[in-house]
Amino acid sequence: MEFSWLELKDFRSYRELRIEPHPGINVFVGSNGAGKTNLLEAAAYLTSFRSFRGAPDEALINDEGEAAVVRGEVRHVASTSLIESELPRRGRRRVRVNGQRPARSTDLLGHVRAVMFLPDDLDIVKRGPAYRRDFLDAVAVQLWPGAYLDQQEYERTLRQRNSLLRQSGREVDEPTLAVWDQRLSQAAGKLMVRRTGAAAVLREGITETYARLSGVGTRVELHYASKWGGSLQEEGADTVAEVLAEALEGSHRADIERRVTTMGPHRDEPWFTVDGRDARTRASQGEQRTLALSLRLASHTAISDAAGEVALLLLDDVFSELDMERANALAGMLPPAQTFITTAREEEVPVHGRTFLVEPGSIR
Ligand SMILES: Nc1ncnc2c1ncn2[C@@H]1O[C@H](COP(=O)(O)OP(=O)(O)OP(=O)(O)O)[C@@H](O)[C@H]1O
Numbered sequence: 001m002e003f004s005w006l007e008l009k010d011f012r013s014y015r016e017l018r019i020e021p022h023p024g025i026n027v028f029v030g031s032n033g034a035g036k037t038n039l040l041e042a043a044a045y046l047t048s049f050r051s052f053r054g055a056p057d058e059a060l061i062n063d064e065g066e067a068a069v070v071r072g073e074v075r076h077v078a079s080t081s082l083i084e085s086e087l088p089r090r091g092r093r094r095v096r097v098n099g100q101r102p103a104r105s106t107d108l109l110g111h112v113r114a115v116m117f118l119p120d121d122l123d124i125v126k127r128g129p130a131y132r133r134d135f136l137d138a139v140a141v142q143l144w145p146g147a148y149l150d151q152q153e154y155e156r157t158l159r160q161r162n163s164l165l166r167q168s169g170r171e172v173d174e175p176t177l178a179v180w181d182q183r184l185s186q187a188a189g190k191l192m193v194r195r196t197g198a199a200a201v202l203r204e205g206i207t208e209t210y211a212r213l214s215g216v217g218t219r220v221e222l223h224y225a226s227k228w229g230g231s232l233q234e235e236g237a238d239t240v241a242e243v244l245a246e247a248l249e250g251s252h253r254a255d256i257e258r259r260v261t262t263m264g265p266h267r268d269e270p271w272f273t274v275d276g277r278d279a280r281t282r283a284s285q286g287e288q289r290t291l292a293l294s295l296r297l298a299s300h301t302a303i304s305d306a307a308g309e310v311a312l313l314l315l316d317d318v319f320s321e322l323d324m325e326r327a328n329a330l331a332g333m334l335p336p337a338q339t340f341i342t343t344a345r346e347e348e349v350p351v352h353g354r355t356f357l358v359e360p361g362s363i364r
């Protein structure tokens, strides 16, 4: 898939912008603060309808504007779609696909699939387990848009169970808590099927892309630990729900004491090993960076396979972080996708494509 054009109105630093990117590689060159990441944020907005930087919608509206608009035409293998999103300062966001408001929120997802590479991707490897859970869950949504609803349901149910624990303290009514055990377990079953599925499709790809990037046949593995028995073995939603329900019942005392749900998929710990060693604490900087890149490359392959067409690639200031060897290896492995690359220094990007100059408020 590819954008034939992309238009922004009052999005971040842009008042009015229209670009017509090349179906292949596009390089956006501009100094710090010029608006390069803002452009990628806009393109990625049409994938997930939220800021990849975690910014609230309101931060996306130009300081002088009343509503931000992002609109793009996407060419697919046998069709085109027009995706539009308008974020007013007051009132609800409006999204239209081919001029229509989709009936269900998941109908919005999946029209634009994109994999983003960020310097912060190192966090997935180096920082706490929440980064790895979020990574797996985000891949799942792009593989199967319905995963979004399952994740939301789990989050909502968890919040409700936690709020019961917080508000009632020791006075908590156990039969009521047991009802929430059931609900949370059901939601966890669906969530885990998605998370496990994402891990399964990534697993092979990670080792392969790691080997191609580094030139050595290092074994890279994804592991998963949980206190309640959750694992990356595919077990089906019902089995997961049963196992968690039992564990939750057993943890009533701890949960009541701490006034929070102390186990479940939200506390699970995925981790990676490189040649059997924990990548977080025992891999070198270079190995960690290679692993982070291979996670993104493997996601791109998996998401493209699931979509039946090649997903977009958005690389935000990635090459400047890499030594020349890795930069060249990554350049050599970029799949034939529509690709947006941002950089402050063009000479650091070892691939050529259509070049755009980014200046505050405009792109030429
Ligand atoms: N809502 C907004 N309205 C107007 N300007 C905004 C808004 N949000 C952010 N900006 C401006 O956008 C600019 C940052 O843009 P962006 O992050 O895209 O820069 P960049 O080109 O990626 O820079 P760097 O090379 O440092 O990463 C900042 O100057 C910021 O003030």
Ligand SMILES: [Mg+2]
Pocket: 036, 037, 038, 316, 317
């Ligand atoms: Mg930037």
